[in-house]
Amino acid sequence: MGDHGPGFEPDxxxxxxxxxxxxxxxxxxxHLVLAYQYKIFRLAYRMLNDHGEAEDIVQETLTTSWRGLAxxxxxxxxxxxxxxxxxxxxLDLLRKRSxxxxxxxxxxxxxxxxxxxxxxxxxxxxxxxxxxxxxEQDGLTAVLNTLPPAQRACWLLxxxxxxxxxxxxxxxxxxxxxxxxxxxxxxxxxxxxxxxWR
Amino acid sequence: xxxxxxxxxxxxxxIDRIWATIDRLxxxxxxxxxxxxxxxxxxxxxxxxxRLLCESDLHDPALxxxxxxxxxxxxxxxxxxxxxxxxxxxxxxxxxxxxxxxxLSSLIRVAAAAIPGxxxxxxxxxxxxxxxxxxxxxxxxxxxxTATNAGPRLIVNLWVAAAQGIVIPRTMEALRQEIGNxxxxxxxxxxxxxxxxxxxxxxx
Numbered sequence: 001m002g003d004h005g006p007g008f009e010p011d012x013x014x015x016x017x018x019x020x021x022x023x024x025x026x027x028x029x030x031h032l033v034l035a036y037q038y039k040i041f042r043l044a045y046r047m048l049n050d051h052g053e054a055e056d057i058v059q060e061t062l063t064t065s066w067r068g069l070a071x072x073x074x075x076x077x078x079x080x081x082x083x084x085x086x087x088x089x090x091l092d093l094l095r096k097r098s099x100x101x102x103x104x105x106x107x108x109x110x111x112x113x114x115x116x117x118x119x120x121x122x123x124x125x126x127x128x129x130x131x132x133x134x135x136e137q138d139g140l141t142a143v144l145n146t147l148p149p150a151q152r153a154c155w156l157l158x159x160x161x162x163x164x165x166x167x168x169x170x171x172x173x174x175x176x177x178x179x180x181x182x183x184x185x186x187x188x189x190x191x192x193x194x195x196x197w198r
Numbered sequence: 199x200x201x202x203x204x205x206x207x208x209x210x211x212x213i214d215r216i217w218a219t220i221d222r223l224x225x226x227x228x229x230x231x232x233x234x235x236x237x238x239x240x241x242x243x244x245x246x247x248x249r250l251l252c253e254s255d256l257h258d259p260a261l262x263x264x265x266x267x268x269x270x271x272x273x274x275x276x277x278x279x280x281x282x283x284x285x286x287x288x289x290x291x292x293x294x295x296x297x298x299x300x301x302l303s304s305l306i307r308v309a310a311a312a313i314p315g316x317x318x319x320x321x322x323x324x325x326x327x328x329x330x331x332x333x334x335x336x337x338x339x340x341x342x343x344t345a346t347n348a349g350p351r352l353i354v355n356l357w358v359a360a361a362q363g364i365v366i367p368r369t370m371e372a373l374r375q376e377i378g379n380x381x382x383x384x385x386x387x388x389x390x391x392x393x394x395x396x397x398x399x400x401x402x
Binding site for chain 1: 203204205212213214217237240241243244246247248250251252254255256260261262263264267268270271272274275276278279282300303304307311317318319320321357358359398400401402
Protein backbone atom coordinates (compact mmCIF):
# COMPACT_ATOMS: atom_id res chain seq x y z
CA MET A 1 0.00 0.00 0.00
CA GLY A 2 1.71 3.15 -1.22
CA ASP A 3 0.29 5.31 1.56
CA HIS A 4 2.18 3.37 4.13
CA GLY A 5 5.64 4.52 3.22
CA PRO A 6 8.83 2.74 2.33
CA GLY A 7 10.45 -0.17 4.10
CA PHE A 8 7.36 -2.37 4.54
CA GLU A 9 6.10 -5.24 2.40
CA PRO A 10 4.99 -3.06 -0.50
CA ASP A 11 1.49 -4.37 -1.12
CA UNK A 12 0.55 -5.04 2.49
CA UNK A 13 -3.19 -4.48 3.05
CA UNK A 14 -4.20 -2.12 5.82
CA UNK A 15 -6.03 -4.84 7.77
CA UNK A 16 -2.78 -6.79 8.08
CA UNK A 17 -0.87 -3.68 9.17
CA UNK A 18 -3.50 -2.96 11.84
CA UNK A 19 -3.42 -6.59 13.04
CA UNK A 20 0.36 -6.41 13.42
CA UNK A 21 0.12 -3.13 15.29
CA UNK A 22 -2.41 -4.82 17.60
CA UNK A 23 0.31 -7.38 18.31
CA UNK A 24 2.60 -4.57 19.44
CA UNK A 25 4.54 -4.26 16.17
CA UNK A 26 5.91 -0.71 16.32
CA UNK A 27 6.89 -0.61 12.67
CA UNK A 28 3.31 -1.42 11.70
CA UNK A 29 1.95 1.26 14.00
CA UNK A 30 4.40 3.80 12.61
CA HIS A 31 3.05 3.09 9.14
CA LEU A 32 -0.46 3.80 10.38
CA VAL A 33 0.76 7.06 11.94
CA LEU A 34 2.37 8.05 8.63
CA ALA A 35 -0.74 7.11 6.69
CA TYR A 36 -3.21 8.99 8.90
CA GLN A 37 -1.43 11.93 10.52
CA TYR A 38 -1.86 14.24 7.53
CA LYS A 39 -5.48 13.27 6.94
CA ILE A 40 -6.33 13.84 10.59
CA PHE A 41 -4.45 17.12 10.59
CA ARG A 42 -6.35 18.42 7.55
CA LEU A 43 -9.67 17.46 9.12
CA ALA A 44 -8.77 19.02 12.48
CA TYR A 45 -7.40 22.18 10.89
CA ARG A 46 -10.59 22.73 8.89
CA MET A 47 -12.65 22.05 12.04
CA LEU A 48 -10.62 24.26 14.39
CA ASN A 49 -8.76 26.78 12.21
CA ASP A 50 -5.78 26.54 14.50
CA HIS A 51 -2.50 24.88 13.54
CA GLY A 52 -1.37 24.11 17.10
CA GLU A 53 -4.72 22.69 18.18
CA ALA A 54 -4.90 20.58 15.02
CA GLU A 55 -1.49 19.14 15.90
CA ASP A 56 -2.75 18.36 19.40
CA ILE A 57 -5.71 16.50 17.88
CA VAL A 58 -3.35 14.44 15.69
CA GLN A 59 -1.19 13.55 18.66
CA GLU A 60 -4.08 12.74 21.00
CA THR A 61 -5.97 10.75 18.36
CA LEU A 62 -3.07 8.55 17.34
CA THR A 63 -1.87 8.05 20.92
CA THR A 64 -5.40 7.06 21.94
CA SER A 65 -5.54 4.67 18.99
CA TRP A 66 -2.34 2.97 20.10
CA ARG A 67 -3.74 2.44 23.59
CA GLY A 68 -7.08 1.20 22.30
CA LEU A 69 -5.91 -0.87 19.33
CA ALA A 70 -6.29 -4.19 21.12
CA UNK A 71 -10.01 -3.51 21.57
CA UNK A 72 -10.64 -2.90 17.88
CA UNK A 73 -12.50 -6.04 16.83
CA UNK A 74 -12.47 -5.46 13.08
CA UNK A 75 -9.06 -4.54 11.68
CA UNK A 76 -10.69 -3.19 8.52
CA UNK A 77 -12.57 -0.62 10.63
CA UNK A 78 -9.39 1.20 11.66
CA UNK A 79 -9.83 4.14 9.26
CA UNK A 80 -13.40 4.81 10.36
CA UNK A 81 -12.43 4.48 14.00
CA UNK A 82 -9.53 6.93 13.74
CA UNK A 83 -11.73 9.49 11.98
CA UNK A 84 -14.36 9.02 14.69
CA UNK A 85 -11.81 9.60 17.47
CA UNK A 86 -10.45 12.71 15.75
CA UNK A 87 -13.86 14.19 14.92
CA UNK A 88 -15.13 13.76 18.45
CA UNK A 89 -11.99 15.28 19.91
CA UNK A 90 -12.51 18.30 17.63
CA LEU A 91 -16.17 18.61 18.63
CA ASP A 92 -15.23 18.35 22.33
CA LEU A 93 -12.67 21.11 21.90
CA LEU A 94 -15.19 23.33 20.11
CA ARG A 95 -17.69 22.76 22.93
CA LYS A 96 -15.03 23.82 25.44
CA ARG A 97 -14.28 26.91 23.37
CA SER A 98 -17.95 27.71 23.23
CA UNK A 99 -18.21 27.28 27.00
CA UNK A 100 -15.45 29.85 27.34
CA UNK A 101 -17.51 32.16 25.13
CA UNK A 102 -14.72 32.51 22.63
CA UNK A 103 -16.14 32.50 19.16
CA UNK A 104 -13.30 31.28 17.01
CA UNK A 105 -15.44 30.46 14.02
CA UNK A 106 -15.76 33.92 12.58
CA UNK A 107 -13.55 34.55 9.54
CA UNK A 108 -11.75 37.46 11.21
CA UNK A 109 -10.66 35.15 14.04
CA UNK A 110 -9.24 32.52 11.75
CA UNK A 111 -5.59 31.62 11.67
CA UNK A 112 -4.17 34.21 9.32
CA UNK A 113 -0.49 33.47 9.72
CA UNK A 114 1.46 33.47 6.46
CA UNK A 115 1.84 29.68 6.72
CA UNK A 116 -1.87 29.20 7.15
CA UNK A 117 -2.63 31.51 4.27
CA UNK A 118 -0.12 29.88 1.96
CA UNK A 119 -1.84 27.79 -0.66
CA UNK A 120 -0.55 25.20 -3.03
CA UNK A 121 -1.05 26.68 -6.46
CA UNK A 122 -1.19 24.44 -9.50
CA UNK A 123 1.83 24.80 -11.74
CA UNK A 124 1.19 26.85 -14.84
CA UNK A 125 -1.81 28.78 -13.47
CA UNK A 126 -2.19 32.26 -14.85
CA UNK A 127 -2.39 35.02 -12.21
CA UNK A 128 -6.00 35.99 -13.00
CA UNK A 129 -7.22 32.41 -12.77
CA UNK A 130 -5.14 31.90 -9.64
CA UNK A 131 -6.71 34.93 -7.95
CA UNK A 132 -10.22 33.79 -8.88
CA UNK A 133 -9.44 30.29 -7.67
CA UNK A 134 -8.07 31.60 -4.40
CA UNK A 135 -11.13 33.82 -3.86
CA GLU A 136 -13.46 30.84 -4.41
CA GLN A 137 -11.61 28.88 -1.74
CA ASP A 138 -11.64 31.83 0.63
CA GLY A 139 -15.40 32.05 0.14
CA LEU A 140 -15.87 28.34 0.72
CA THR A 141 -13.77 28.22 3.88
CA ALA A 142 -15.29 31.44 5.26
CA VAL A 143 -18.84 30.09 4.87
CA LEU A 144 -17.81 26.65 6.08
CA ASN A 145 -16.66 28.23 9.31
CA THR A 146 -20.08 29.70 9.97
CA LEU A 147 -21.74 26.26 10.00
CA PRO A 148 -22.50 24.59 13.35
CA PRO A 149 -19.61 22.24 14.28
CA ALA A 150 -21.48 18.96 13.74
CA GLN A 151 -22.73 20.09 10.33
CA ARG A 152 -19.23 21.24 9.37
CA ALA A 153 -17.81 17.88 10.50
CA CYS A 154 -20.43 16.08 8.42
CA TRP A 155 -19.56 18.10 5.31
CA LEU A 156 -15.78 17.75 5.80
CA LEU A 157 -15.94 13.99 6.42
CA UNK A 158 -18.00 13.41 3.29
CA UNK A 159 -16.75 15.99 0.83
CA UNK A 160 -13.10 16.40 1.81
CA UNK A 161 -12.39 12.91 3.17
CA UNK A 162 -14.83 10.66 1.29
CA UNK A 163 -16.11 8.81 4.37
CA UNK A 164 -19.32 6.79 4.04
CA UNK A 165 -22.77 7.93 5.25
CA UNK A 166 -22.88 4.95 7.63
CA UNK A 167 -19.52 5.81 9.17
CA UNK A 168 -20.34 9.51 9.51
CA UNK A 169 -23.64 8.53 11.13
CA UNK A 170 -21.83 6.43 13.76
CA UNK A 171 -19.38 9.28 14.39
CA UNK A 172 -22.06 11.93 14.82
CA UNK A 173 -24.53 9.53 16.46
CA UNK A 174 -27.19 10.08 13.80
CA UNK A 175 -28.75 7.78 11.19
CA UNK A 176 -27.39 7.58 7.63
CA UNK A 177 -30.64 9.25 6.52
CA UNK A 178 -29.97 12.13 8.88
CA UNK A 179 -26.42 12.36 7.50
CA UNK A 180 -27.93 12.79 4.04
CA UNK A 181 -30.21 15.55 5.29
CA UNK A 182 -27.41 17.30 7.16
CA UNK A 183 -25.18 17.18 4.09
CA UNK A 184 -27.89 18.56 1.82
CA UNK A 185 -28.47 21.48 4.20
CA UNK A 186 -24.73 22.09 4.51
CA UNK A 187 -24.32 22.16 0.73
CA UNK A 188 -27.30 24.46 0.37
CA UNK A 189 -26.03 26.85 3.04
CA UNK A 190 -22.47 26.90 1.73
CA UNK A 191 -23.61 27.40 -1.88
CA UNK A 192 -25.93 30.24 -0.82
CA UNK A 193 -23.27 31.74 1.44
CA UNK A 194 -20.63 31.65 -1.29
CA UNK A 195 -22.94 33.52 -3.65
CA UNK A 196 -23.29 36.29 -1.07
CA TRP A 197 -19.66 36.30 0.03
CA ARG A 198 -17.89 39.62 -0.62
CA UNK B 199 -34.15 14.07 11.26
CA UNK B 200 -35.99 12.93 8.18
CA UNK B 201 -35.58 13.35 4.48
CA UNK B 202 -38.28 16.02 4.68
CA UNK B 203 -35.59 18.18 6.31
CA UNK B 204 -33.68 18.33 3.04
CA UNK B 205 -34.03 21.87 1.69
CA UNK B 206 -36.35 22.33 -1.26
CA UNK B 207 -36.53 25.09 -3.79
CA UNK B 208 -39.73 27.04 -4.32
CA UNK B 209 -40.46 24.84 -7.35
CA UNK B 210 -40.45 21.74 -5.14
CA UNK B 211 -37.12 20.22 -6.31
CA UNK B 212 -34.86 19.06 -3.46
CA ILE B 213 -31.29 20.30 -3.22
CA ASP B 214 -30.26 16.68 -2.80
CA ARG B 215 -31.74 15.74 -6.18
CA ILE B 216 -30.11 18.67 -7.96
CA TRP B 217 -26.77 17.80 -6.37
CA ALA B 218 -27.06 14.14 -7.39
CA THR B 219 -27.62 15.08 -11.04
CA ILE B 220 -25.32 18.08 -11.21
CA ASP B 221 -22.97 16.43 -13.71
CA ARG B 222 -25.79 15.59 -16.12
CA LEU B 223 -27.52 17.84 -18.60
CA UNK B 224 -30.39 19.81 -17.05
CA UNK B 225 -33.81 18.19 -17.25
CA UNK B 226 -36.62 19.84 -19.22
CA UNK B 227 -37.91 21.35 -15.97
CA UNK B 228 -34.48 22.61 -14.92
CA UNK B 229 -33.94 24.23 -18.32
CA UNK B 230 -36.95 26.44 -17.80
CA UNK B 231 -36.92 26.86 -14.00
CA UNK B 232 -35.00 29.90 -12.87
CA UNK B 233 -34.67 28.61 -9.28
CA UNK B 234 -33.25 25.30 -10.48
CA UNK B 235 -30.82 27.06 -12.81
CA UNK B 236 -29.57 29.30 -9.99
CA UNK B 237 -29.27 26.35 -7.62
CA UNK B 238 -27.41 24.31 -10.26
CA UNK B 239 -24.99 27.14 -10.94
CA UNK B 240 -24.30 27.67 -7.22
CA UNK B 241 -23.90 23.98 -6.50
CA UNK B 242 -21.59 23.54 -9.50
CA UNK B 243 -19.50 26.39 -8.17
CA UNK B 244 -19.45 24.74 -4.74
CA UNK B 245 -18.47 21.39 -6.29
CA UNK B 246 -15.56 22.96 -8.15
CA UNK B 247 -14.43 24.98 -5.12
CA UNK B 248 -14.59 21.81 -2.98
CA ARG B 249 -12.47 19.89 -5.46
CA LEU B 250 -9.91 22.68 -5.59
CA LEU B 251 -9.81 23.04 -1.80
CA CYS B 252 -9.24 19.28 -1.42
CA GLU B 253 -6.41 19.44 -3.91
CA SER B 254 -4.94 22.56 -2.35
CA ASP B 255 -5.07 21.19 1.22
CA LEU B 256 -3.51 17.92 0.10
CA HIS B 257 -0.45 19.65 -1.35
CA ASP B 258 -0.17 22.59 1.01
CA PRO B 259 3.10 22.22 2.96
CA ALA B 260 1.66 24.41 5.71
CA LEU B 261 -1.19 21.96 6.30
CA UNK B 262 0.97 19.30 7.89
CA UNK B 263 1.83 18.65 11.53
CA UNK B 264 5.43 19.25 12.62
CA UNK B 265 7.69 16.14 12.43
CA UNK B 266 7.92 16.36 16.23
CA UNK B 267 4.31 15.23 16.48
CA UNK B 268 5.03 11.87 14.87
CA UNK B 269 8.06 11.47 17.12
CA UNK B 270 6.00 12.23 20.22
CA UNK B 271 3.37 9.65 19.21
CA UNK B 272 6.01 7.00 18.56
CA UNK B 273 7.79 7.81 21.86
CA UNK B 274 4.57 7.02 23.72
CA UNK B 275 4.07 3.84 21.66
CA UNK B 276 7.62 2.67 22.36
CA UNK B 277 7.28 3.40 26.07
CA UNK B 278 4.02 1.48 26.32
CA UNK B 279 4.66 -1.31 23.82
CA UNK B 280 3.27 -4.70 24.63
CA UNK B 281 6.26 -7.02 24.40
CA UNK B 282 4.19 -10.15 24.73
CA UNK B 283 5.08 -12.93 27.05
CA UNK B 284 8.51 -14.40 27.37
CA UNK B 285 8.86 -18.02 26.47
CA UNK B 286 10.96 -20.14 28.78
CA UNK B 287 13.25 -22.29 26.67
CA UNK B 288 15.38 -23.81 29.36
CA UNK B 289 15.54 -23.84 33.12
CA UNK B 290 18.48 -25.29 35.02
CA UNK B 291 20.42 -24.66 38.17
CA UNK B 292 22.83 -22.56 36.14
CA UNK B 293 20.02 -20.23 35.02
CA UNK B 294 17.08 -19.83 32.67
CA UNK B 295 16.87 -19.00 28.97
CA UNK B 296 13.85 -17.09 27.71
CA UNK B 297 12.91 -15.53 24.40
CA UNK B 298 10.24 -12.90 23.84
CA UNK B 299 7.17 -13.77 21.79
CA UNK B 300 7.82 -10.52 19.92
CA UNK B 301 11.24 -11.68 18.72
CA LEU B 302 9.86 -14.98 17.49
CA SER B 303 6.90 -13.23 15.82
CA SER B 304 9.27 -10.99 13.89
CA LEU B 305 11.13 -14.01 12.61
CA ILE B 306 7.88 -15.69 11.61
CA ARG B 307 6.69 -12.56 9.77
CA VAL B 308 9.92 -12.34 7.81
CA ALA B 309 9.49 -16.00 6.85
CA ALA B 310 5.86 -15.39 5.84
CA ALA B 311 6.85 -12.43 3.68
CA ALA B 312 8.75 -14.86 1.45
CA ILE B 313 5.52 -16.61 0.46
CA PRO B 314 3.65 -14.78 -2.32
CA GLY B 315 -0.03 -14.20 -1.60
CA UNK B 316 0.26 -14.23 2.19
CA UNK B 317 0.11 -11.27 4.59
CA UNK B 318 0.85 -12.36 8.14
CA UNK B 319 -1.24 -10.76 10.87
CA UNK B 320 -1.43 -11.66 14.56
CA UNK B 321 0.87 -14.30 15.98
CA UNK B 322 0.66 -16.18 19.28
CA UNK B 323 3.34 -18.59 20.38
CA UNK B 324 3.34 -21.14 23.15
CA UNK B 325 5.90 -23.69 24.18
CA UNK B 326 5.46 -27.20 25.32
CA UNK B 327 8.12 -29.61 26.46
CA UNK B 328 8.41 -32.79 24.39
CA UNK B 329 7.12 -34.97 27.16
CA UNK B 330 4.37 -32.68 28.47
CA UNK B 331 1.65 -33.87 26.14
CA UNK B 332 0.67 -37.25 24.77
CA UNK B 333 2.04 -37.98 21.34
CA UNK B 334 -0.15 -36.64 18.59
CA UNK B 335 -2.00 -34.03 20.66
CA UNK B 336 -0.75 -31.18 18.52
CA UNK B 337 -0.57 -33.15 15.36
CA UNK B 338 -3.72 -32.79 13.31
CA UNK B 339 -3.08 -34.78 10.17
CA UNK B 340 -0.75 -33.15 7.70
CA UNK B 341 -0.24 -29.96 9.66
CA UNK B 342 2.91 -30.45 11.66
CA UNK B 343 6.65 -30.41 11.49
CA THR B 344 8.65 -32.20 14.04
CA ALA B 345 11.09 -30.20 16.10
CA THR B 346 14.64 -30.59 14.93
CA ASN B 347 15.83 -31.71 18.32
CA ALA B 348 14.41 -33.44 21.31
CA GLY B 349 13.99 -30.17 23.24
CA PRO B 350 10.87 -28.10 23.77
CA ARG B 351 8.45 -27.61 20.88
CA LEU B 352 6.94 -24.33 19.86
CA ILE B 353 3.28 -24.07 19.00
CA VAL B 354 2.82 -21.21 16.56
CA ASN B 355 -0.67 -19.81 15.98
CA LEU B 356 -0.60 -17.46 13.03
CA TRP B 357 -3.47 -15.51 11.48
CA VAL B 358 -3.03 -14.38 7.89
CA ALA B 359 -4.80 -12.63 5.03
CA ALA B 360 -4.51 -14.43 1.69
CA ALA B 361 -4.57 -12.97 -1.79
CA GLN B 362 -7.77 -13.69 -3.63
CA GLY B 363 -7.32 -16.45 -6.19
CA ILE B 364 -4.43 -18.34 -4.60
CA VAL B 365 -4.66 -22.06 -3.82
CA ILE B 366 -4.95 -21.78 -0.07
CA PRO B 367 -4.02 -25.34 1.09
CA ARG B 368 -0.87 -25.44 -1.03
CA THR B 369 0.17 -21.90 -0.13
CA MET B 370 -0.35 -22.50 3.59
CA GLU B 371 1.68 -25.68 3.45
CA ALA B 372 4.50 -23.69 1.85
CA LEU B 373 4.13 -21.09 4.60
CA ARG B 374 4.24 -23.80 7.27
CA GLN B 375 7.43 -25.21 5.78
CA GLU B 376 9.01 -21.76 5.54
CA ILE B 377 8.30 -21.11 9.23
CA GLY B 378 9.46 -24.63 10.11
CA ASN B 379 12.80 -23.89 8.43
CA UNK B 380 13.17 -20.30 9.65
CA UNK B 381 12.82 -20.97 13.37
CA UNK B 382 15.65 -23.52 13.73
CA UNK B 383 17.82 -21.48 11.35
CA UNK B 384 17.13 -18.18 13.14
CA UNK B 385 17.02 -19.12 16.81
CA UNK B 386 17.83 -22.82 16.96
CA UNK B 387 14.38 -23.91 18.14
CA UNK B 388 12.12 -26.22 16.19
CA UNK B 389 8.53 -25.33 15.39
CA UNK B 390 6.53 -28.30 16.57
CA UNK B 391 3.15 -27.11 15.39
CA UNK B 392 2.20 -24.26 13.09
CA UNK B 393 -1.53 -23.52 13.18
CA UNK B 394 -2.58 -21.10 10.44
CA UNK B 395 -5.90 -19.32 10.21
CA UNK B 396 -6.80 -17.48 7.02
CA UNK B 397 -8.99 -14.75 8.49
CA UNK B 398 -9.35 -12.50 5.45
CA UNK B 399 -8.80 -12.28 1.71
CA UNK B 400 -7.29 -9.21 0.13
CA UNK B 401 -7.57 -7.83 -3.39
CA UNK B 402 -4.47 -8.09 -5.49
